[in-house]
Amino acid sequence: MALGEFDLIERYFKRPSVSRALSPSRNTPHADVALGIGDDCALLQPRPGTQLAISSDMLVEGRHFFPDVDPATLGHKALAVNLSDLAACGAKPLAFTLALALPRVDEPWLAAFSRGLFALADAHGCTLIGGDTTQGPLNICITIFGEVPVVAGKSQALLRSGARASDDLYVSGTLGDARLALDALCGTIQLPAEVLAQARHRLEQPTPRVALGLALRGIATAAIDVSDGLLGDLGHILKASQCGATLDTSSAIQLIASRGIESWLSGRFDIEKKLQNQLNWVLAGGDDYELLFTAPASAQAAVMQAARSSATPVTRIGRMDAEIGLRLVDTNGQPVSGQFASFDHFA
Amino acid sequence: MALGEFDLIERYFKRPSVSRALSPSRNTPHADVALGIGDDCALLQPRPGTQLAISSDMLVEGRHFFPDVDPATLGHKALAVNLSDLAACGAKPLAFTLALALPRVDEPWLAAFSRGLFALADAHGCTLIGGDTTQGPLNICITIFGEVPVVAGKSQALLRSGARASDDLYVSGTLGDARLALDALCGTIQLPAEVLAQARHRLEQPTPRVALGLALRGIATAAIDVSDGLLGDLGHILKASQCGATLDTSSAIQLIASRGIESWLSGRFDIEKKLQNQLNWVLAGGDDYELLFTAPASAQAAVMQAARSSATPVTRIGRMDAEIGLRLVDTNGQPVSGQFASFDHFA
Missing domain, CATH: 3.30.1330.10 (PurM-like, N-terminal domain)
Structure with a gap:
């Protein structure tokens, strides 16, 4: 019946x-x-x-x-x-x-x-x-x-609109793995089974950073969750807070969690194409569900304490600027070029 | 673009x-x-x-x-x-x-x-x-x-669970018109254009009885909105309140609003089939979005005052019983038989 x-x-x-x-x-x-x-x-x-x-x-x-x-x-x-x-x-x-x-x-x-x-x-x-x-x-x-x-x-709600020039910019956990899995499942790339398994877990069973969000109350000046891709979601903070940011791609690029992706990429692409791929997954991947947030430089110790108390890794990936716009730089502060498109449900 | x-x-x-x-x-x-x-x-x-x-x-x-x-x-x-x-x-x-x-x-x-x-x-x-x-x-x-x-x-919320034996049973507005329109739009019946237009308005632009609901606070003992059909939704009150009801079909059958339906039905069906059709729309129609509610007999004047103050017609259609189950009766209190199926989204 x-x-x-x-x-x-x-x-x-x-x-x-x-x-x-x-x-x-x-x-x-x-x-x-x-x-x-x-x-x-x-x-x-x-x-x-x-x-x-x-x-x-x-x-x-x-x-x-x-x-x-x-x-x-x-x-x-x-x-x-x-x-x-x-x-x-x-x-x-x-x-x-x-x-x-x-x-x-x-x-x-x-x-x-x-x-x-x-x-x-x-x-x-x-x-x-x-x-x-x-x-x-x-x-x-x-x-x-x-x-x-x-x-x-x-x-005490963390909003997108509270970031101020010279605040540090942080992201929790890892980025890009969900998009890596999506590309593999769509057949755009072929991944070794163990790399795919790790990445797929991130795509299908993301970990909401609830404990970190609670620990950041009164510390973070602005926050958003990374669902459409780091750059797109950072754009929402910049717009709401009416400021700009400089993002250190050499910090960000390390954030893919899937083990083995580094050597797998190196075997397939020249160094520039490898970096471009990796950066694209990290910056424009989507479905990461990490927290992207800002805090004054004076609050750095408090941010790290919030990360420890919530058992959530946190990485500083840049700083907010008074100058409108987003600047991507490498480890030497030199501009990095590239096209990174965030996810739009109607694009 | x-x-x-x-x-x-x-x-x-x-x-x-x-x-x-x-x-x-x-x-x-x-x-x-x-x-x-x-x-x-x-x-x-x-x-x-x-x-x-x-x-x-x-x-x-x-x-x-x-x-x-x-x-x-x-x-x-x-x-x-x-x-x-x-x-x-x-x-x-x-x-x-x-x-x-x-x-x-x-x-x-x-x-x-x-x-x-x-x-x-x-x-x-x-x-x-x-x-x-x-x-x-x-x-x-x-x-x-x-x-x-x-x-x-x-x-002060009105719940389904507060009805008591000997409470009066009321319904607001009219019933059955939405289902009449649905049957016509599905091609099950053919309606004159003006009857269809009236019925269709009820199907497509129902009036939520917000003012009546507010006016019934502290007066009604139980309430539900009629979305799946009068009998099915009355069943939810009976189950939650652990009591039964006797429903006067001769009051209920008058509740179709669409003008002309009476004479249109009379021209098409013998009297018994006509009543059966009309009763089915009223009792098992669905999409009515009227309020079905109970109140003690002592609150009858207060119910009528709530109806007036909210400019919403209200009709008494039965009473609650200590005996579990639903009994349909005619104007003389004689049992009425019939199969009336309420709407189930997976049936």
Whole structure:
């Protein structure tokens, strides 16, 4: 017998109090969720002195993931990209809604998808409070809610608009691996199996930098998550903060995590083409979900302490300038040329 | 030149403060929206002593609307179905996010869609605070936020679970017209042009009963909006409230609004088949977006006052019973038989 819409929600997505039970280490009382799945609306009651940070992301088959993607990793990624937006605001995850269009009711698919989704949700103490399911081309839309304190009337949210000239520019973790995997899976390049496996993990199961975002509250002056590519997302900070930046490509180019890529590239391309390829993945890759942020030079020790306390590597890759525009330089401060296009969903 | 993702948002969806300016009569300060479109997250700051009511609905082409639907009415409907969820909770609309998958950037379509969307949003003082746009099969996912007061530690939200035996059962407005239009547009029945036009308006531009929902706070014991069909949605109240109901079909059958349907039906069917058809549209139609609610018999005058103050017709169509199950009766209290299937998105 076919599973109906309400049975589907009941079986795969309604978990009264289960989220708490599964993550005892994060078993803080969520007074915030006054009512979860099952009525016309969910009810959230934010704690006094807090704001709610809200973000929505829609994932579409063939655009954000391959039709044959493992549904468990898809469940992970659908929530991860939203958690990453909270991280970029320095918001503590609270809850999310899930709207899901499915071509058909495929129970093994739903079981794996919800397993991947809830594993990440539980790790962040983030409760599914409502949503919608319908028949249609596969589409996953999550809206996520996080908490940001307001101190002395001032929101502690990290915004894109707070960067100032002479601030240092930092990025967390590694860059370019997701794009490397995408190029390989699309057949543009051929990668050795072990390199592809590493890169593919980054593409399919990104790690939202929630702990770092929280640790950077009061330290970072501006932040964004790298989803469309480093240069494009840096451009959003420059525009919102009305300043420029100088980016040290010799620091950035080291940021690809996949081991073996260096020697594999060296065997295939001359040195200039190799650097160009590597730089392109790092600067314009997309789907990295690292945090790109700025902080005053005087806060360098605090930034490094935030990195340690959140167990998240952080690299300084440049500085903000009063002069509008972005300048790419090499290790000697000489200009680097090149065309790097960020990701646009309609390009 | 093709319009990119960010230009598209800038041109059609970013309206700093415009929403307020366009609706001076509702020009209340929204301290709630601390930050709108343009950063990783929006920031909402609910007023002290309030909860946030949250609902998500996803609309898919071919499932919720026809491919050739007027995009202005689609913009209206996408928000209306979400406002209807707030109405069913007695929540005051505050803000919403919009995630939109589009097959291509079609500027006239976007202009009309956003016009229809914002006309309804402005009428309810509801601000677009964020979202997502991507390429993909047409899909519209709105998550909406409303305000519910908490009085003496008790939420004033209308829930499905509060109905009690001997409560009266009411429905707002009219029922069945949307389904009548759907049947005609699908070619199942042929309607005279003027009947179809009336019914189609109800299908494509439903009126969310926000004012009635607000007026029913503290009066109604349970409420739901009729989206899947009266019987199915009544079933949700019965299940959540753990009681039964007796529904007077002779009251309900009068609720089709479309003028001329009565005589048109009489000319085509014998009396029994006519009643069966009419009852099916009313009881199992779907897409009505009326409020179905319960209130104690002692509150009848207050219900009627809420109906008047919100300028929304309300009809008593039955009463709640201690005995589990739903009983359909005619004007003499005799049982009415019939199969009425509510809408299931995977049936």
